[in-house]
Amino acid sequence: MLSSEIRAIAFDLDGTLIDSVPALAEAAAAALVDLGMAPCSELAARGWIGNGAEMLMRRALSGNVNPDPNLAPSLVEQALARFHHHYGAHLDQGSPLYPGVADTLAALHQRGYRMALITNKPARYLPDLMATCGLSHYFELMLGGDSLAQRKPDPMPLQHVLTQFGLAPQQMVMVGDSRNDIEAARAAGCASVGLTYGYNYGQPIAELGPDHVLDHFEHLLALLPARQETESV
Numbered sequence: 001m002l003s004s005e006i007r008a009i010a011f012d013l014d015g016t017l018i019d020s021v022p023a024l025a026e027a028a029a030a031a032l033v034d035l036g037m038a039p040c041s042e043l044a045a046r047g048w049i050g051n052g053a054e055m056l057m058r059r060a061l062s063g064n065v066n067p068d069p070n071l072a073p074s075l076v077e078q079a080l081a082r083f084h085h086h087y088g089a090h091l092d093q094g095s096p097l098y099p100g101v102a103d104t105l106a107a108l109h110q111r112g113y114r115m116a117l118i119t120n121k122p123a124r125y126l127p128d129l130m131a132t133c134g135l136s137h138y139f140e141l142m143l144g145g146d147s148l149a150q151r152k153p154d155p156m157p158l159q160h161v162l163t164q165f166g167l168a169p170q171q172m173v174m175v176g177d178s179r180n181d182i183e184a185a186r187a188a189g190c191a192s193v194g195l196t197y198g199y200n201y202g203q204p205i206a207e208l209g210p211d212h213v214l215d216h217f218e219h220l221l222a223l224l225p226a227r228q229e230t231e232s233v
């Protein structure tokens with residue numbers, strides 16, 4: 001069980017709520033082909049997701065999770081533009097919800113938790129993508145990787161949500177699949193829950209030391225009781 005002080009939940013998106021690998025990998029591969037390069041595999045792209053679209057394309061251009069520091073800025077710019085072209089054109093395909101996500105979010109909402117989305121994905125995609133998934137109405141605030149000056153693993157997005165919600169760090173938990181989520185939560189003074197099914201550069205999320213590690217999204221319900229119950233004690 002998480003602290004009974006928890007009033008809000010910040011959710012990561014890619015690898016936590018939706019399996020975005022198929023859509024992101026396809027757009028990255030198509031962008032490489034547009035530039036006359038060989039496409040990347042879905043498996044490779046899986047290890048490059050987590051730090052936003054530009055970093056995904058830097059890694060794709062380099063064929064490595066550690067991007068070549070000498071990539072020409074114009075090449076990165078072109079690759080990113082082609083990525084946005086392909087990804088934006090197929091937002092409604094290739095990003096299925098993980099099992100249990102819709103019902104669990106509905107139940108947590110019903111239990112009285114306030115919810116925010118904190119993703120490193122570019123903010124421009126969030127309204128349409130979340131509407132397509134049928135999840136928009138749960139989130140009071142949706143932040144993308146380019147919404148603020150800093151993104152996860154920096155604590156800034158979590159601090160922004162706390163300020164907007166008028167809450168202290170111990171009143172919010174971050175739920176995510178990668179080191180960026182766990183490190184951002186720790187730096188903000190928030191609890192964290194790590195999900196094992198997402199993308200964490202191939203490293204088990206437990207190694208980052210989140211407060212709880214879950215294999216299934218719906219197991220969140222056991223950690224976060226109905227708010228009315230918590231408030232009556």
Ligand SMILES: O=C(O)COP(=O)(O)O
Pocket residue numbers: 012013014015048049050051052053056118119120121122178
């Ligand atoms: O798109 C990314 O690179 C990561 O997105 P996430 O923060 O929702 O996992």
Ligand SMILES: [Mg+2]
Pocket residue numbers: 012013014015016050176177178198199
């Ligand atoms: Mg993620």
